[in-house]
Amino acid sequence: MKIAVLPGDGIGPEVIAQAIKVLNALAKDGLKIEIEQAPIGGAAYDASGDPLPDATLKLARAADAVLMGAVGGIRYDTLPREVRPEQGLLRIRKELGVFANLRPAILYPELVNASTLKAEFVSGLDILIIRELTGDVYFGKPRGRRTTNGGEKEGFDTMMYSESEIARIAHIGFKVAMKRDKKLCSVDKANVLDTSMLWREVVSGIGKEYPQVALSHMLVDSAAMQLVRRPKQFDVILTGNLFGDILSDEASMLTGSIGMLPSASLDEKNKGLYEPIHGSAPDIAGKNLANPLATILSVAMMLRYTLGKESIAKRVEDAVKNVLQQGFRTGDIAASGEQIIGTNEMGDAVVNAL
Ligand code: IPM
Ligand code: MG
Numbered sequence: 001m002k003i004a005v006l007p008g009d010g011i012g013p014e015v016i017a018q019a020i021k022v023l024n025a026l027a028k029d030g031l032k033i034e035i036e037q038a039p040i041g042g043a044a045y046d047a048s049g050d051p052l053p054d055a056t057l058k059l060a061r062a063a064d065a066v067l068m069g070a071v072g073g074i075r076y077d078t079l080p081r082e083v084r085p086e087q088g089l090l091r092i093r094k095e096l097g098v099f100a101n102l103r104p105a106i107l108y109p110e111l112v113n114a115s116t117l118k119a120e121f122v123s124g125l126d127i128l129i130i131r132e133l134t135g136d137v138y139f140g141k142p143r144g145r146r147t148t149n150g151g152e153k154e155g156f157d158t159m160m161y162s163e164s165e166i167a168r169i170a171h172i173g174f175k176v177a178m179k180r181d182k183k184l185c186s187v188d189k190a191n192v193l194d195t196s197m198l199w200r201e202v203v204s205g206i207g208k209e210y211p212q213v214a215l216s217h218m219l220v221d222s223a224a225m226q227l228v229r230r231p232k233q234f235d236v237i238l239t240g241n242l243f244g245d246i247l248s249d250e251a252s253m254l255t256g257s258i259g260m261l262p263s264a265s266l267d268e269k270n271k272g273l274y275e276p277i278h279g280s281a282p283d284i285a286g287k288n289l290a291n292p293l294a295t296i297l298s299v300a301m302m303l304r305y306t307l308g309k310e311s312i313a314k315r316v317e318d319a320v321k322n323v324l325q326q327g328f329r330t331g332d333i334a335a336s337g338e339q340i341i342g343t344n345e346m347g348d349a350v351v352n353a354l
Contacts, residue, residue: 001033001307004063006040006056006092009085010280011290011343012069018292018347019067019299022319025351026312036063040092041071041085041280051088057095065306066096066273067298070280085280094134098265098273099165100172101133101244102301105251105261110324113335114256122231122254129237129251130176131244132169133265135161136195138241159195161240166202168268173203173238174210180235185216187223187239187247199240220247227251248277257332259291262298264305272306274298288342291330293320296350319353326353 005020007013020035027033038044038056045051051071060066071085081087107115107125115122140158147153170186177184186203188196200217207215218226220243226233227247231254239247252258258278265273276294284290297320304313328349331340341349 001065002063003033003035003302004056004059004066005035005037006060006066006068007037007043008040008069008071008089008280009042009073010070010282010285011278012041012071012280014286014288014290014343015276015292015295016067016069018343018350019295021347021351022296022299022316022354025354026316031309031312040068040088042073042076044088045076045079045083045085049083051083051085052091052095056088057092060092060096060273065271065302066092067295067302068092068273068275069295070276070278072280073282073285090138093265093273094139096265096271096273097134097267098271099132099134099267100169101131101263101265102176102305103129103131103244103248103251103261103263103277105129105248105255107255108260108321108324110327111256111260111333114333115254117228117231117254125231125254127231127234127237127251127254128176128180129239129244129248130169130173131248132161132165132240133244134241135165136241159193159242161195161199163198163202166199167206170203170206170238172266173236174206174213174215177213177236178210182213183216183235184213185218185223185234185237187218187220187237187243189220189243190217191219195240203238223247224250227254252277257291259294259330259332260297262294262296262301264298264301266305270305272302274302274306288344289331290343291332292343292347293330293350296320296347315354316350319350322353323349 007016105127112119137159140160143157190196190200252261261277300313300316303309
């Protein structure tokens with residue numbers, strides 16, 4: 001199995017290095033994998049002027065699965081949109097057709113005090129956010145800037161979903177819900193947006209094919225509020241690209257840290273792009289401070305969803321639980337007074353636990 005590894009920028013290379021240690025440990029135990037690395041984002045822009053060079057895309061297409069770190073950096077913030085690091089990420093998602101983004105937010109019992117919410121509200125939390133990833137205002141056209149007749153600048157984007165785009169992500173939502181608590185909450189803004197009105201109609205229609213799943217609808221503002229008010233009411237949340245981006249960052253804080261949340265982005269055939277949901281964190285990059293667990297847990301998701309190795313996926317997740325039980329903490333998940341270890345040491349601890 002070929003794995004394309006794209007470290008990216010900021011803390012990306014550091015957390016990816018820990019994931020590679022884990023993969024190498026599994027390879028020693030007989031997992032047959034080949035790893036090849038390529039640049040993406042700012043690193044690729046620096047090397048070739050393109051945040052997603054052809055060679056990187058080619059490698060990603062040829063691989064069975066893609067593992068990514070993070071992209072972006074302060075240095076690139078003034079570049080034109082087309083060559084910004086984020087465009088490399090958005091383009092690879094689009095080119096690979098990975099429309100189904102699964103973002104599990106699980107609270108590990110050891111981290112109950114790392115959450116900013118009271119323990120009683122978050123203990124036992126296990127939510128799965130399914131975010132549509134290749135449509136919506138992220139990709140809608142037209143978009144851009146123009147100057148009005150009065151000489152004023154305007155920026156504009158197009159929020160848009162087709163029936164078929166909504167239908168295919170809805171099917172994923174219902175299928176995943178069937179394997180969990182059979183509860184699906186679809187999140188939209190159907191009291192204002194046409195895009196959302198269609199979303200709600202299509203999701204409701206498809207819901208008829210899954211009579212065992214209890215489908216509910218929630219407006220995104222209300223969902224944002226309910227997520228911190230009573231998060232355990234949710235099991236699977238199904239939503240569009242923009243709302244999913246925002247709600248998954250919010251949900252991450254219920255679990256103690258955004259440094260704990262992995263993600264899988266799948267195409268129709270379960271080929272996947274795997275990445276932590278966090279960004280490149282330029283402020284802590286290169287300092288051995290970042291939490292590598294989200295990336296390591298993304299490896300577990302890769303083993304489960306694309307490589308079909310459920311028992312090895314469990315082994316990696318159990319190793320992560322084990323290091324947390326042993327009390328290993330990076331700064332983001334440490335309660336006051338707890339001893340803090342670095343990115344590298346956390347990677348080593350997981351390998352030892354394996
Ligand atoms: C994410 C990130 C990206 C997104 C950025 C870096 C383009 O925030 O994966 O959630 O908005 O999708
Ligand atoms: Mg985001």
